[in-house]
Amino acid sequence: MHDTRHEAVVIRPPDTLMTPERLGALQPNRLSASRLLMAKMIRERWSISLAELEIDEHAAGTARYVIDAAGSRFEFVVFSSRPSLEGRTDRIIGQHWDMMGALLEGTVDEARLARTREELPKLYGGRAAEGTLIWARANRSMRLFDLAIDELAAGRQPPVDVLGTVCYLMRNIGLDGNGTFGTRSFLDFGSDHPLAAPLAAQMLASYLMREFSFDLVERLAAARSRQAVPLDPTIKRFLGLGNGSGLGLLFFSKVHPVLLDRWLTLREAALVRATGLEVEAGDARAQRLDGLLERAITHKLEDTTRHERAPTGPEVAEQLRIVRAELAAVLADPARTAAPLAALRDRAATLVDGETQEVLHALLLELLPEDSDAVAAQLTVDEDSRADPSAPVGELLARVRADYDWVNRFDLDAPGARSIGWYKSEDAEEPRRGPLADLPEGFDDLTLDLVAWIPALVDDLEAFDPAATVGAFLREQPQHRALVERIQTLAGLAFHTPRINWRDEQLFAAHLIRMANSAIHGLDKTAHPEPNGVIGVLFHGAPVRQDLVAGADPDWTYPTRPEIDA
């Protein structure tokens, strides 16, 4: 397995990258899970067919998709329901979903179908059928979905400017796999599995929910009127799958620090390679980057997403125009000494905000040769503990001082700086954060409270014999074991831990949710309507299933509104 611990790459220091604001600015890019999967599906010309669509005029019924992934077969079974306003919410504590689906390996026989039908509605109390990879659920975007039915039934395409305000017909509510509910464990897939990359199975289920949203809207329009027309493929490509995420993604960063580090390290290393590419004015790379900037500017101009703590799309578009002008200037500058794209990146760092810089970085990655499979293979990490009880205490102390000095930069005496606890509710295990004063005594506090734990550990290490072993230290101070093992496991990695004070009531958690959504999952148009949640769009602009077998265009990102005759 590839280990990046000792790669001699010149990448940004964690002090720069691991702040919540900068992490929140990271954009969807070629290393994002949805992008990696889509590249594979396009390259291998996966075949996806709708094998069954038994849905009545009220949307109740079933659908089944068959996926041929370069010779491997999967099925996605869908149980669709009549929409209900009762119990409907984007929070995981909701009790009604317009569709539930399961992604299974192989052909789904009657026994597995029956088991899925019975167990899937139980969710946390359910047991998935053998060979299940993912359980998924989604809700419609109510007004837009109804509008689309109305228009298609009337023989017209829905208005693109209205579709463009939301960019999806259905919204993912939850994806569960990797051993949850008895689903197959990800590490069991093996490197030859079509979905061997982290989150690939979740992304395939998302893609299939997007496909189902199109088939459902067409089915309901056809049920209403003989004049109904199908949704224009150009519009389908423009529409993605909506997604709402909450605080669970901060727990992801807590529980999977090695994976987070790997993802960010590979991305940063790729960025260094991209900025070192040879580029001349007018050559293919220069034209490619200029074209991408032009497309991104239009995409951002059309982005009506409302932001509180990030620049709006039009604001980013304005700054991208500056970057585009700088590209021309850099390429024409005879006095520059650095590689041109490195010079462009440096100039952007002084001229435009962090959000726009990260758009540029994502575009620079597009210049690298296509090697998505190789990248995906490196994303599978060994998350086993690397605790070393035989190490000297003095060595551990030096490590802590070097790697965790950042915890001392927070003002813990500031009002509210120590007031918050993180927990999971008994109600659908919803991850939450709230004032400690509200929480019951002895609750399972899931806070990663490094800003308090590290100083306490340092105090105890300093009072211990530096020549003694870490094991001896832990026999006397067992309360530090989990922290010490975490520190030793992460030794040598740079990007494992966002630099935040989890207990601070002012922490804007949405920055970190957005990081996971955008950079790791690949969502576009992410917005945070509230501090604890982020919404956005997956597969925005991606080919539809009919495109895949025909040979789809792999250059699908930063889509702009299609021109459609209504």
Added chain:
Amino acid sequence: MSIAKLKPPAGPARMSVRECRLIIERLLVVAGLEPGRIPATRDLLVEAALLGVDVLGLLRDDPALFQQAGHGRYRVVDREDGIVELHADGELGAVIAPIVRDLIVERCAQDGGCTVHVLGARHAELLVGTACEIGRRGIAVAIQAGNATAVGAPSGDARVRLAPASGGASAPEPVAVIVAEATASDDGEALARYRARALRHGIEVDSALWLELYTRSNGALVPDTLTLRRHYGEVDDDGNLADPALDDLEVDRALRARAAASPLDPSNREGRAQ
């Protein structure tokens, strides 16, 4: 669906390693084990379960298993004959397992090998979970613990034999004898095979056992109240969610903008959408 209404599915239930970890972790939380000890204890319990020790059955049959666990009254004694003794003073095998693992790794790093005797531990068979973690560090290990015998290969592969229970906390003789030797082996294949087996098969248990442990483990979750519901988002005074349906608001706004832009346009369809 309410947990209270759940019925176990027909046939046995297969628990993935991930689920097994989660349920055991939450049971340790419910039992009140010190938070800093939980991850290591959990992982070694899962390893023991994967090696065939009936950890889950034990957790079901003895809900008070972890009460008084983690008291910290253990002593390490270096005997003149070179044997290391760990006096556990009635501590649970699962709780001292990380300490035993540490001792073996430390002594093997220092001396190339060691023999550890564990005295006065309850359920010493839970110590066999250390076999894989020790083996993963390039150490060959043989463990005789309670009614279990484990042999760990340097690569982390491990085998366990279980015999009828004997001995216990009050037994004067060691309840566990562990012989370990550092090796130069860097063979990861057997470990990979073992892990793959565990990941593929997980642990198959009776469905009722799974449901009971799952239900009990949910005791680690925080009970819901109106105040706590509001930690995430708005709810009304009855606890019902006040979902703003932001995308609906955006659609309405766009339709109004359309209407304003061309009020006479027959394609203005705001009224129908509202």
